[in-house]
Amino acid sequence: MEVGGQGVVKKFMYVNRKAPHGTIYALESLEVVLIGAAFEQDVSLAFIDDGVYQLVKGQDTQALGVKNFSPTFRALEDYDVNKLYATREAMEARGLTADDFLVPVQVVSEGELAEIMETQDVILSF
Amino acid sequence: MLHTINKSPFGHTTLEVCLKHAKRGSAVLLIEDGVYAATRGTAVSQWLQDAFARVSIYALKPDVEARGMQDRLMDGIKLVDYGGFVDLVVEHSAVQSWL
Numbered sequence: 001m002e003v004g005g006q007g008v009v010k011k012f013m014y015v016n017r018k019a020p021h022g023t024i025y026a027l028e029s030l031e032v033v034l035i036g037a038a039f040e041q042d043v044s045l046a047f048i049d050d051g052v053y054q055l056v057k058g059q060d061t062q063a064l065g066v067k068n069f070s071p072t073f074r075a076l077e078d079y080d081v082n083k084l085y086a087t088r089e090a091m092e093a094r095g096l097t098a099d100d101f102l103v104p105v106q107v108v109s110e111g112e113l114a115e116i117m118e119t120q121d122v123i124l125s126f
Numbered sequence: 127m128l129h130t131i132n133k134s135p136f137g138h139t140t141l142e143v144c145l146k147h148a149k150r151g152s153a154v155l156l157i158e159d160g161v162y163a164a165t166r167g168t169a170v171s172q173w174l175q176d177a178f179a180r181v182s183i184y185a186l187k188p189d190v191e192a193r194g195m196q197d198r199l200m201d202g203i204k205l206v207d208y209g210g211f212v213d214l215v216v217e218h219s220a221v222q223s224w225l
Contacts, residue, residue: 019134021192022159050134053162056194063188063207070194093136095167095198 010121011042016051018126020070021061026054027069029126034072037079044083044120045076046113047105051126052090055101073103087113127152128218131160132225135170144224145173148181155206155214156185164190165198178202186211 014033018025037043047055054070061068076084084105091097091107098107108116117123129148133140141156141163148154154177156164163170164185174183187205190196199205206214215221 019159019162019193021189022132022134050136050159050162053193058194058196059192060194060196061192064192065188066192068192093169094162095165095171 007040009040009042011044011119012036012122012124013044013046013117013120015046015048015117015123015125016054017047017049019050019053020056020059021064021066025126026051027067029124030069030072032124032126033076033081034079037076037081040080043081044085044116045081046117047084047086048090048110048113050090050094052086052094052096055084055086055103055105056096057100057102070102076103085113085116128214128221129154130221130223131156131163132158132223134159135163135168135173140224141170142173144222145177145181148177150180153182153184153214153218155211156183156203157189157211158186159193161185161189161193161195164200164203165195166200167198171200174200174202184210184214 020026059070085108086105087110088107089110129144131141135141184204184206187207
């Protein structure tokens, strides 16, 4: 990336494959996405495996006593982060449909996601 | 015996192995990411469906709610709060915390 001149825009993909509250990965990923968004890169998010659980509506962490960061996914579009992908295979295995999610996502097959991954400059895995 | 499971059934064999080692009449408490196993219509729902006849299956309500799974639980899952967790520990001779 050039300094002070016209910055190079790279394609960044964040790959999320952990459920939201059992580990810190999901929250950390979201923090990095928001920080990275300030650098005006071409950002996409992929949700595979248990990562699709991060997007589920109706998360209520009050009794658990941890931060409910799931509403933050709704703010991503304010940061021009609009490319969210979830794999059909991960959703079906977990009995989830796009209607169960907090935000609109593009539902793709694992094969289609592989193609999209292939076009990235940087992939960060959480 | 009370067995506790804190791992998602997808990508971990914890629940599967636990169910093979749980004797008839024992209790299995799903906590943390383990609660996903208690939901309907998944690739692993049948595991618990088959287990209901032998063991009692509980899920920790705060963990269920935190993950938005409160409306997706299978019939037959018993919800407990933290007090209920303590009661289960007291009622059983030993606790096996599967990791």
